[in-house]
Amino acid sequence: MGTLSEEANEYLTEILLEKDGSLQSVSTIIKQLAIDNQKFTRILDRLRKADTKESLEKAQEEYIKFRRFIIENQYTTPDTIRKTFRRSKYISLEEIGELYEECEADQDYWYCDRCGILTKKNGQLKGLKARLCGNHHQELNYVRKIKGEVGLLQIKEGIRQRVCFPGIPELNLYLALEEIKTEHNNYLKEVRLYPGLDRYDIQLCFSDYKVWAIDFKDVRNPYKLAKNLKGLYGEGSLQYDQSFYVISDRCVDNYPDYTKIVKEEAKQLPKQTQVISDKVFKQKVTEKITQLQKLGNV
């Protein structure tokens, strides 16, 4: 496997501090995280090989459903998986099942609407990244108790790291944009999730035929993020007029001058690609709509 992400490193350090700390356990954990991840990326790679227009559209549709499902259903049951995906052509029930593991029937489980599955240690509930979502008091309205029962499944750790944790704020942005579209559908015509099988995260099409491309990022350290940023893919139906790296509000709030640092440090990023917070991005969309309304551009 390649190098570990910042998140995986942080996570491993945390596990090691709590477990026995032996190298044996590090390599086992790393291997397991990599194996879990491979199961996910293998599905995506296969879907991308669809070679007719119809099969690509179907693969795209199934990918959105699949990715949303694992972010929104970090606990589930085999029955729910079966009911949701029984008509899937490109993703098998077994493959989805392999991304999950069984829970204990006689134990309570916990979930945070903001960061996903929580684990209980010494009576305290902990999420994946305490610095980005740290308060998990049981009385909070975004913290939920899930009763363990026979058949309850939870998503595996490797998938939680890479897909579920950043997926929550990313889907929230998508849902907020969908809401803006419903309200102003004369001006914001389309909000597409994971276009081109995830070449970037969201595509917006406005009534003046302008297209905006968005890639969402939820990486705590702006220097680490900056190193990997390049221009967004823009071939064929993925062409755009403006492109954005939208940073989760929790990352921007957690690190002073976050977007400024990214802009300065991202040497491979084209100047025209904007780096802005989730909150500022939504304002920009609203401003664009106001502008179109003034022009009467329907």
Ligand SMILES: [Zn+2]
């Ligand atoms: Zn949380």
